[in-house]
Amino acid sequence: MTLQAEIISRQTKNELLRVEHLKTYYPLQKGLFSRPTGHIKAVDDVSLTLYKGETLGLVGESGCGKSTMGRSIIRLEQPNSGRILFEGEDITHMTVKKLNVVRTQLQMIFQDPFASLNPRIRICDALAEPLVVHKRVRRSEAAREVEALLQMVGLPRSTGERYPHELSGGQRQRIGIARAIALRPKLIICDEPLSALDVSIQAQMMNLLQDLQEELQFTYLFITHGMGAVKQMSTRIAVMYLGKIVELAPTQQLFRQPKHPYTQLLLRAVPSPDPTLRSANEYIHAGDMPSSGEPPQGCRFHTRCPYAQANCGVVEPALTEGEHAVSCHYPLA
Amino acid sequence: MGKLLEVERLQIAFRTDQGDVISVDEVSFDIKAGETVAIVGESGCGKSVTSLSLIGLLGKRGYVRQGESRFNGFSLTKASSAELRKLRGNEISMIFQDSMTSLNPVIPIGEQLEEPIRLHLHLSRQQAKAVALDMLRKVGIPRPEVISKEYPQTLSGGMRQRVMIAIALVCKPKLLIADEPTTALDVTIQAQIVQLMKQLQASDGTSILLVTHDLGVVAEMADKVVVMYAGQVVETADVFTLFRAPQHPYTQGLMRSIPHLNRDSSKRMDAIAGTVPSLQHMPTGCRYHPRCPHAVGRCREQRPALQNVGNEHLVRCWLPSESVPPTVKDSLAGHISGGAV
Numbered sequence: 150m151t152l153q154a155e156i157i158s159r160q161t162k163n164e165l166l167r168v169e170h171l172k173t174y175y176p177l178q179k180g181l182f183s184r185p186t187g188h189i190k191a192v193d194d195v196s197l198t199l200y201k202g203e204t205l206g207l208v209g210e211s212g213c214g215k216s217t218m219g220r221s222i223i224r225l226e227q228p229n230s231g232r233i234l235f236e237g238e239d240i241t242h243m244t245v246k247k248l249n250v251v252r253t254q255l256q257m258i259f260q261d262p263f264a265s266l267n268p269r270i271r272i273c274d275a276l277a278e279p280l281v282v283h284k285r286v287r288r289s290e291a292a293r294e295v296e297a298l299l300q301m302v303g304l305p306r307s308t309g310e311r312y313p314h315e316l317s318g319g320q321r322q323r324i325g326i327a328r329a330i331a332l333r334p335k336l337i338i339c340d341e342p343l344s345a346l347d348v349s350i351q352a353q354m355m356n357l358l359q360d361l362q363e364e365l366q367f368t369y370l371f372i373t374h375g376m377g378a379v380k381q382m383s384t385r386i387a388v389m390y391l392g393k394i395v396e397l398a399p400t401q402q403l404f405r406q407p408k409h410p411y412t413q414l415l416l417r418a419v420p421s422p423d424p425t426l427r428s429a430n431e432y433i434h435a436g437d438m439p440s441s442g443e444p445p446q447g448c449r450f451h452t453r454c455p456y457a458q459a460n461c462g463v464v465e466p467a468l469t470e471g472e473h474a475v476s477c478h479y480p481l482a
Numbered sequence: 483m484g485k486l487l488e489v490e491r492l493q494i495a496f497r498t499d500q501g502d503v504i505s506v507d508e509v510s511f512d513i514k515a516g517e518t519v520a521i522v523g524e525s526g527c528g529k530s531v532t533s534l535s536l537i538g539l540l541g542k543r544g545y546v547r548q549g550e551s552r553f554n555g556f557s558l559t560k561a562s563s564a565e566l567r568k569l570r571g572n573e574i575s576m577i578f579q580d581s582m583t584s585l586n587p588v589i590p591i592g593e594q595l596e597e598p599i600r601l602h603l604h605l606s607r608q609q610a611k612a613v614a615l616d617m618l619r620k621v622g623i624p625r626p627e628v629i630s631k632e633y634p635q636t637l638s639g640g641m642r643q644r645v646m647i648a649i650a651l652v653c654k655p656k657l658l659i660a661d662e663p664t665t666a667l668d669v670t671i672q673a674q675i676v677q678l679m680k681q682l683q684a685s686d687g688t689s690i691l692l693v694t695h696d697l698g699v700v701a702e703m704a705d706k707v708v709v710m711y712a713g714q715v716v717e718t719a720d721v722f723t724l725f726r727a728p729q730h731p732y733t734q735g736l737m738r739s740i741p742h743l744n745r746d747s748s749k750r751m752d753a754i755a756g757t758v759p760s761l762q763h764m765p766t767g768c769r770y771h772p773r774c775p776h777a778v779g780r781c782r783e784q785r786p787a788l789q790n791v792g793n794e795h796l797v798r799c800w801l802p803s804e805s806v807p808p809t810v811k812d813s814l815a816g817h818i819s820g821g822a823v
């Protein structure tokens with residue numbers, strides 16, 4: 150796509166969120182007096198855009214910074230530099246008071262639905278809380294709205310009377326979803342919403358998220374380590390490695406023709422649920438992921454890359470422009 | 483080949499204040515020498531409890547109420563704890579899911595690896611050290627002389643799991659019980675660990691009992707598969723038959739609910755409705771009937787037994803039917819890199 154076409158499509162496609170050169174570092178401390186000895190560069194200069202109604206998948210292995218990315222966008226972590234624009238408004242340094250208003254439009258679903266629910270509060274009260282706090286309904290009317298929410302996420306009305314520990318993992322995650330959609334936000338950040346669930350429940354949850362998106366026009370940032378789940382859910386996918394986006398492309402393209410060697414490695418590493426394809430999966434020798442405290446010089450993937458050349462260890466590649474973006478000196482054809 | 487492990491109509495119960503709760507019922511399967519058998523199922527189906535019962539690790543409240551498991555003809559169920567202690571880590575060893583809680587955080591990994599060597603192989607400290615370093619090299623730990631002095635928390639998850647495998651295999655066990663060995667790992671590391679386990683098995687002829695919920699890992703490693711649901715075995719078959727023609731509606735549903743990479747992602751997922759029943763409220767008749775799309779009156783009233791549908795393919799269902807799950811059909815058409823997405 151030419152630059153001009155890109156600009157036009159950007160305008161017509163309706164930008165909802167733009168992240169520019171975001172950096173979130175965690176200080177590394179050592180010894181008795183917690184001397185700072187460096188930084189974990191969890192998110193290191195990441196830019197991306199979310200368009201209305203789409204699902205952007207953010208995929209990568211543990212420690213790649215995908216969750217920090219999600220948490221920084223909603224300002225659960227304070228980024229060190231860069232800008233976050235939600236509907237054109239800069240929320241990077243917004244005061245908590247103002248932020249609370251923006252957060253009605255910007256919600257999050259967490260991985261562990263048990264840890265994110267207060268064990269001493271009944272489900273109906275937990276669901277009514279955001280509605281009352283943000284004055285969407287009067288307390289007396291909250292019950293009806295809670296019932297509607299429970300129905301939307303496929304739970305019986307009686308669930309409202311229960312406490313979190315009485316529910317199964319799948320039911321608790323449905324409550325997590327109900328809470329996130331209670332205020333009808335525009336953007337929902339789903340941080341590994343399936344990881345704590347059983348296989349058969351994961352499929353239910355993917356369907357539920359997709360149905361709700363269709364009905365209520367949500368935009369999702371879907372953070373996961375599951376390649377299959379990200380493919381099922383996403384319009385576009387960003388692959389992260391050690392704090393950087395290494396490839397960003399429309400879903401079908403990324404799976405049909407991955408350009409970054411890391412994306413290729415990820416796709417090949419997923420065991421196929423078909424025993425007749427067993428022999429096809431033998432080869433993987435790429436070692437461990439380096440620490441994001443001391444990421445390798447040059448291209449961060451070069452230490453594990455089967456195609457690395459001499460300059461890969463020296464010069465850091467930039468993410469290309471265009472619909473299928475990749476940051477690699479020698480992208481795969 | 484003879485049978486290394488035989489599990490016969492095992493029933494495992496846990497004592498609670500409200501009386502016994504039966505967690506595993508009517509579980510039977512066997513493992514031949516050199517074979518990999520996978521137990522698959524969702525959380526709470528009894529797959530881990532079954533494997534823990536084999537080596538007497540059910541804890542204070544759990545016990546085998548009926549049935550028996552035999553290892554090389556020796557009854558594991560009737561064995562004393564001293565007898566089991568001799569077997570554990572020697573002839574039968576185990577790898578657990580969470581390497582962080584299974585390794586001792588205050589002992590260097592080298593020493594932890596030497597312990598079973600000195601205990602079971604009766605070698606001197608010097609000799610044990612040499613064997614330990616050799617084993618670390620074998621599981622792909624770089625610079626074993628240096629790394630063996632490290633503590634578990636300084637290693638990455640993949641490295642720790644390699645150490646666990648080294649400890650489990652150092653006495654050349656006949657049977658390795660691997661309980662979710664790759665679940666806590668990233669996919670690229672998982673692929674390496676699966677490969678390592680296959681290599682070591684090929685060189686030592688170890689039998690593996692693989693306990694997992696991941697059908698991809700099963701397809702990659704297993705010779706035979708045991709599918710468990712709500713404490714019972716619902717289907718058993720060799721891995722090719724099971725993936726090509728699963729007959730129990732639960733197995734079929736489980737296979738359809740994997741978001742397989744070659745699946746047409748524009749279609750909705752085929753989910754299994756409902757949730758796993760709790761131990762205290764097991765449904766009457768077939769335990770799967772409340773979630774089964776094909777259930778009829780008989781399924782609600784009578785408990786089905788495991789029946790042979792040919793070629794050692796056992797199914798616990800009143801209406802076993804052959805239907806090829808679409809995920810497997812798709813994958814036969816082309817591999818990930820081959821296209822056809």
